[in-house]
Amino acid sequence: MDVMPPEFGHLSEGNCTQYQCPYHHWVYGLDGALKGAPFMKDHPEVAEKSLGLHEFTSAVWQGFVFVNLSGDAQPVSEQFAGLNTHLGRWKMADLTMVADIGWDCPFNWKVLVENFMEPYHHAGAHHTLFQPIMPAQGCWTDEEGEHFQVCHLPLSEQLQRKVKAGQPQLLSFAPIPGLLESDFLEWTAYLAAPTTLWFVAADRVYWYRLQPLAAGLMQIRTTLLVHPGSADSENYPQTLADEVEMMRTFHLEDMEMCGAVQSGLGSTAYTPGPLCSLEQPIWLFQRYLARQIRQAQLA
Ligand SMILES: [Fe+2]
Missing domain, CATH: 2.102.10.10 (Rieske [2Fe-2S] iron-sulphur domain)
Structure with missing residues (x-):
């Protein structure tokens, strides 16, 4: 028990x-x-x-506790070492968890990972929320990491011009100290394979924890992390309430899509189709899964 x-x-x-x-x-x-x-x-x-x-062995990486359930997993500090160059600047261990929402999801966990990482659907599912500020067509994906992925979502050209003119955009909380100027020009999506996700901006981190329960069922916890200095702002309680509502809204847009994808996967008419170049994270994720299956077969 x-x-x-x-x-x-x-x-x-x-x-x-x-x-x-x-x-x-x-x-x-x-x-x-x-x-x-x-x-x-x-x-x-x-x-x-x-x-x-x-x-079980455990290890702390960037403030997150990872548990080695198999006992023979490569240390997370090695698996995710390539993430330090960019994500390391956010010093996530110093941030504060300010909101936490749990979701029951009637779809496979891999559907959510693919949805989270690919920006192509900004032009569809998020055409009012994200497409105007982070257009799908400007997004790009880093070279393949064996255990992680990084997808860059630059702000629109108009917003980038304002940032470069000294007017930071889309900041609701205190900017994370120590970031580069270029960090204010984009949001970034990260996968620490297989089930840890971060969506990162200059003033916040959205952390997704996936718990697969069955082939077509999982739970997610979505957590908002900000710099502790954010609470010093006079409008902080209202700002936080607004941002939590926003977090719920964009996740709901994705939940609807993922549920419909799961229905499609279960259809007798399902056949794989071509990926858009903006869906490179899906291609990389499929390659990651193939590697895992091959290694399991060889073991
Ligand atoms: Fe989405």
Whole structure:
């Protein structure tokens, strides 16, 4: 049994000195060792390490905790090393989580990854929200990374002219300290394969956590991170409320598309079609998946 089931009302903040399973009150130390079990004195194996919680290796990268479930995964610091050159400037470990929304998604997790990374659909699904400020036709994708992808979404030429004239555009929160001038000219989408996504602007990071549950079902948590100095602004509460609403709006536009894509994938009429050059992230993602399948077959 999960000893910390989310339905059990554990506090999201605070401290504890041990874990107690809510079912039969078996108690575990913070190191995972079983410390006690009611009415089990006659069973010496209760004291054995083998009855402790399972151990997994973890690592912190840019403030995010990654868990190595297979035990033999390449360290994330190596897998995502190529992301440091650009995304590293955001110093995400220093940012604050200010909004968090959970979503139940009736589609495969790979549908969402493809949707998140490709900007072609700005001209369709987001034709009023994103296309005027980040036109699809200006977007481009970095060279292939073995475990990650980077897609650049430059602001419109008109907005870029204003930024270059010293008028930063689309900033609602405090700009992230230490960014380059060029970082104010685009938004950027990142995939840390397979299931971590970031959508990044000069004043914010949207972080998507994907949890696949079944072939056609998953959950996402979308989290907004900003610089802590943003809270000093007089209008901060209203700004935050507006931006959370915006975050919900553009994600809903994508949710509708992803649900319809899942329907299409299940159709007997489904056949693969050509990709637009603006969908290069999808091509790269398919190549990543092919590599994973090939390696699994060879292992
Ligand atoms: Fe989208």
